[in-house]
Amino acid sequence: MTNTNDIDNIYTDLIMEHSSNSPYMRNLDLPTCSLHGHNPNCGDDITLNLKIENNKIVDAAFVGHGCAISQSSTSIMIETLIGKTIDEAKEIVDIFINMIERKKLTPAQKKKLGNSVAFENISNMPARVKCALLSWRTLQNMLEEK
Amino acid sequence: MKTNLQIKEDFEILKNNNFAYLDTGATSQHPKSVLKAVHNYYTKYNANPYRGSYSLSVNATELYNNARHKVAQLINAKYDEEIIFTKNATESLNLIAYSYCLNNLTKNDEIVVSIMEHHSTIVPMQMVSKKTGAKLKYIYLNNDFQLDPNEIKQKITKNTKIVAISSASNVLGTLNDVQSIISYAHKMGAKVIVDISQSIAHIPFDVTKTDADFVVFSSHKMFGPMGVGVLYGKKEILECMPPFLMGGDMIEYVYEQDTTYAPLPNKFEAGTQNAGGVIGLGAAIDYINEIGYSNIIKIEKELTKYALAQLKKLKFVTLYCTSDAEKHSSVISFNINGVHPHDVASILDKHNVYIRSGNHCAQPLLRYLGIDSTCRVSLSIYNTKEDIDKLILALKKVYEIFKKYIKV
Ligand SMILES: Cc1ncc(COP(=O)(O)O)c(C=O)c1O
Ligand SMILES: [Zn+2]
Numbered sequence: 001m002t003n004t005n006d007i008d009n010i011y012t013d014l015i016m017e018h019s020s021n022s023p024y025m026r027n028l029d030l031p032t033c034s035l036h037g038h039n040p041n042c043g044d045d046i047t048l049n050l051k052i053e054n055n056k057i058v059d060a061a062f063v064g065h066g067c068a069i070s071q072s073s074t075s076i077m078i079e080t081l082i083g084k085t086i087d088e089a090k091e092i093v094d095i096f097i098n099m100i101e102r103k104k105l106t107p108a109q110k111k112k113l114g115n116s117v118a119f120e121n122i123s124n125m126p127a128r129v130k131c132a133l134l135s136w137r138t139l140q141n142m143l144e145e146k
Numbered sequence: 147m148k149t150n151l152q153i154k155e156d157f158e159i160l161k162n163n164n165f166a167y168l169d170t171g172a173t174s175q176h177p178k179s180v181l182k183a184v185h186n187y188y189t190k191y192n193a194n195p196y197r198g199s200y201s202l203s204v205n206a207t208e209l210y211n212n213a214r215h216k217v218a219q220l221i222n223a224k225y226d227e228e229i230i231f232t233k234n235a236t237e238s239l240n241l242i243a244y245s246y247c248l249n250n251l252t253k254n255d256e257i258v259v260s261i262m263e264h265h266s267t268i269v270p271m272q273m274v275s276k277k278t279g280a281k282l283k284y285i286y287l288n289n290d291f292q293l294d295p296n297e298i299k300q301k302i303t304k305n306t307k308i309v310a311i312s313s314a315s316n317v318l319g320t321l322n323d324v325q326s327i328i329s330y331a332h333k334m335g336a337k338v339i340v341d342i343s344q345s346i347a348h349i350p351f352d353v354t355k356t357d358a359d360f361v362v363f364s365s366h367k368m369f370g371p372m373g374v375g376v377l378y379g380k381k382e383i384l385e386c387m388p389p390f391l392m393g394g395d396m397i398e399y400v401y402e403q404d405t406t407y408a409p410l411p412n413k414f415e416a417g418t419q420n421a422g423g424v425i426g427l428g429a430a431i432d433y434i435n436e437i438g439y440s441n442i443i444k445i446e447k448e449l450t451k452y453a454l455a456q457l458k459k460l461k462f463v464t465l466y467c468t469s470d471a472e473k474h475s476s477v478i479s480f481n482i483n484g485v486h487p488h489d490v491a492s493i494l495d496k497h498n499v500y501i502r503s504g505n506h507c508a509q510p511l512l513r514y515l516g517i518d519s520t521c522r523v524s525l526s527i528y529n530t531k532e533d534i535d536k537l538i539l540a541l542k543k544v545y546e547i548f549k550k551y552i553k554v
Contacts, residue, residue: 007492007493007496010492011489011493011547011548016547016548016551017551019551020551020552020553021551041504042486042488042504042519043504043505043518043519065518066486066518067486067487067488067489068485068486068489068548069488069489125492127488127491127492127495128488128492131488
């Protein structure tokens with residue numbers, strides 16, 4: 001059973017807005033890297049496109065479909081990461097994954113997550129953790145090679 | 147005759163909790179009598195069946211084979227040894243694929259399955275197709291979510307060697323006309339596998355009357371324990387099939403380089419079996435008989451009718467089921483337009499309503515229908531109108547949360 005609060009904390013305006021009306025759900029001209037990620041269970045499916053110049057994510061966007069959590073998590077992740085260097089992005093990915101794995105975060109770490117901190121309560125909904133992590137795992141794979 | 151409210155009293159997990167369990171299609175709950183039979187077995191009778199000459203083992207063997215007899219009676223098999231215990235329906239289907247199909251199909255043969263089959267049929271049949279070169283063909287639907295009768299006649303031909311069909315779809319709830327498919331397939335010289343996993347807890351099945359060649363199902367979807375499955379096969383077919391798994395109990399004589407196999411059913415039951423589970427299945431069959439199929443059908447028809455009527459009142463819901471109530475089981479798939487089923491299920495969970503969401507191990511069917519996934523409600527004799535009212539109320543809450551964001 002999921003606690004009422006967790007649900008209310010997840011299906012918030014921020015998350016719903018990003019899942020239904022994401023400014024980052026679009027095609028990106030000439031991405032420098034692109035990776036597909038999916039959850040066979042849920043049918044969540046995203047393709048993440050990044051434009052990296054001088055070690056910096058100068059633009060990012062995605063296309064895909066799936067549940068509100070996977071889609072909004074992707075959108076908010078992109079919002080958080082645009083303008084960050086590769087090293088900063090890698091650090092933020094680690095912080096996000098730590099948050100989902102219920103590790104305690106410092107206020108400074110939380111600040112780095114920006115709006116992505118909205119997914120904190122997903123750790124209380126184990127059935128949906130994969131949805132929230134899809135874009136982050138995909139990004140992690142992309143950045144590993146950088 | 148027991149009512150669903152009285153039946154619910156037999157299921158402690160439902161009696162002691164305040165949730166609406168609407169996922170019997172995935173696995174059913176267990177009445178006290180089944181749990182008691184398993185407990186009784188382990189506290190009074192447990193020994194390795196077949197392996198001891200002391201009375202405890204002899205008794206365990208007898209209980210184990212009594213349960214086999216109950217299964218044979220339930221589906222009206224002529225001989226008890228036509229009933230093989232496996233781990234689940236999936237293993238039963240693999241047994242048929244490896245032991246029967248790989249040895250009897252060749253390049254010019256054809257395998258015909260329906261598009262509504264579970265992955266547990268489709269994936270082993272793909273393996274058979276790849277290894278033997280036999281062609282795998284699908285029977286598709288008409289526009290009322292039923293198997294198209296023309297498709298059946300087109301796809302099953304003189305080249306068809308095996309047909310696999312489920313009696314009831316685990317996604318659409320469609321009841322297939324198994325009898326006419328078997329008759330037609332036999333006319334064409336094919337053998338027929340019937341997957342009754344989704345119907346045996348709801349509707350009787352008679353292997354003798356239908357003349358099915360193979361039948362598979364799982365204990366855990368019919369009030370019995372997990373870890374036990376059934377394979378029925380006609381004696382003359384099973385006798386010609388080589389063993390699937392090798393080891394203890396399935397042998398007669400073992401020499402250094404060679405082995406002779408035990409007769410049926412032991413030939414197909416290698417190694418120590420789940421005797422406690424099998425005995426639990428026997429008790430589940432007693433329970434089904436106690437309630438009676440006619441009462442089960444009556445209760446479930448009434449619940450399904452009520453659920454469909456309530457769901458149809460929700461303008462934001464799309465149903466995926468046949469319009470012919472006579473050809474529809476108690477499984478109902480639907481979507482809230484514009485909302486992903488996993489989001490629906492998560493919010494329903496908050497309201498203590500447990501449904502399944504996803505592709506239900508039937509990806510080819512969903513792809514054929516052009517949908518990613520559905521919400522699925524599956525009803526059983528212990529469900530109540532109150533469960534359905536809870537569902538409807540919770541679906542309205544989901545719509546409230548999502549409505550200003552839905553783009554359809
Ligand atoms: C129609 C059908 N066939 C086969 C199966 C497989 O059953 P099991 O997972 O118990 O092997 C299922 C259930 O999951 C089913 O619904
Ligand atoms: Zn998802």
